[in-house]
Amino acid sequence: MLGKIWKNYGQLPSSVEYTKEDVLQHPVPEHVAIIMDGNGRWAKKRALPRVAGHYEGMQVVRKITRFANELGIKVLTLYAFSTENWKRPKQEVEYLMKLPEQFLATFLPELIEENVNVRVIGNRSQLPEHTRRAVEKAIEETKHNTGLVLNFALNYGSRAEITYAMQEMAKQVQQGDLSPEQINEEVVSSYLMTKDLKDPDLLIRTSGEIRLSNFMLWQLAYTEFWFTDVLWPDFTEQHLLQAIAEFQKRGRRFGGV
Numbered sequence: 125m126l127g128k129i130w131k132n133y134g135q136l137p138s139s140v141e142y143t144k145e146d147v148l149q150h151p152v153p154e155h156v157a158i159i160m161d162g163n164g165r166w167a168k169k170r171a172l173p174r175v176a177g178h179y180e181g182m183q184v185v186r187k188i189t190r191f192a193n194e195l196g197i198k199v200l201t202l203y204a205f206s207t208e209n210w211k212r213p214k215q216e217v218e219y220l221m222k223l224p225e226q227f228l229a230t231f232l233p234e235l236i237e238e239n240v241n242v243r244v245i246g247n248r249s250q251l252p253e254h255t256r257r258a259v260e261k262a263i264e265e266t267k268h269n270t271g272l273v274l275n276f277a278l279n280y281g282s283r284a285e286i287t288y289a290m291q292e293m294a295k296q297v298q299q300g301d302l303s304p305e306q307i308n309e310e311v312v313s314s315y316l317m318t319k320d321l322k323d324p325d326l327l328i329r330t331s332g333e334i335r336l337s338n339f340m341l342w343q344l345a346y347t348e349f350w351f352t353d354v355l356w357p358d359f360t361e362q363h364l365l366q367a368i369a370e371f372q373k374r375g376r377r378f379g380g381v
């Protein structure tokens with residue numbers, strides 16, 4: 125039973141519906157991060173190949189990006205591929221590595237039109253050349269845009285990010301450009317891939333899993349979490365409104381009383 129209670133943590137009774145106007149009565153979270161989970165399960169439930177779930181999940185990325193922009197959310201970070209995902213079957217990884225270019229081929233013109241700034245956090249050097257070329261083109265062509273920051277975590281792992289930051293700080297100390305006494309939380313944050321972004325205000329994870337999966341471990345220190353059993357391909361604007369409405373009801377204390 126306890127598992128069931130946690131499984132519905134943060135999920136409102138489905139009868140509770142919110143409108144965009146309801147949510148816009150109060151400040152919306154500036155930075156929303158989403159762990160887009162449940163794509164394989166969605167396909168399995170329909171006796172479809174796993175990649176059908178990933179394809180459907182990509183359509184939801186478009187829909188939620190548009191809606192987040194409408195709501196005035198400033199940063200939307202989407203966990204698209206983790207450093208652990210390389211362990212998946214070769215064919216699935218090859219399919220996933222084609223999604224960024226598929227997404228951008230049809231959606232980049234609209235993103236540019238909507239003044240969206242595309243960014244990517246993660247280790248791009250390990251991506252296939254065709255994937256890297258597509259994302260770097262999008263980053264370049266939207267780098268002056270001042271609207272929604274659409275930030276994809278691609279080949280991203282938080283422990284790898286923190287480890288790399290530590291190595292870079294150690295090099296700076298060794299070169300005499302940084303003293304140990306200078307290293308505080310602000311300096312550590314400035315060595316992370318998210319250095320130009322505020323920490324997420326709201327984290328959403330779909331598919332009922334209650335864990336972080338090596339995602340933004342440093343940045344999520346004071347973030348509100350909202351979990352839902354909904355599988356990512358079934359995630360809708362209404363689910364985003366429910367998550368934001370729940371966020372608006374919580375009193376954030378950032379460790380205070």
Ligand SMILES: Cc1cc(N2CCCCCC2)n2ncc(-c3ccc(F)cc3)c2n1
Nearest residue numbers: 160178181182204205220223224227259276
């Ligand atoms: C690897 C991967 C998987 C991927 N899925 C679709 C969404 C569900 C989660 C897994 C599958 N999506 N969706 C969009 C992108 C993407 C990434 C970078 C970029 F610049 C533009 C688009 C993407 N990338």
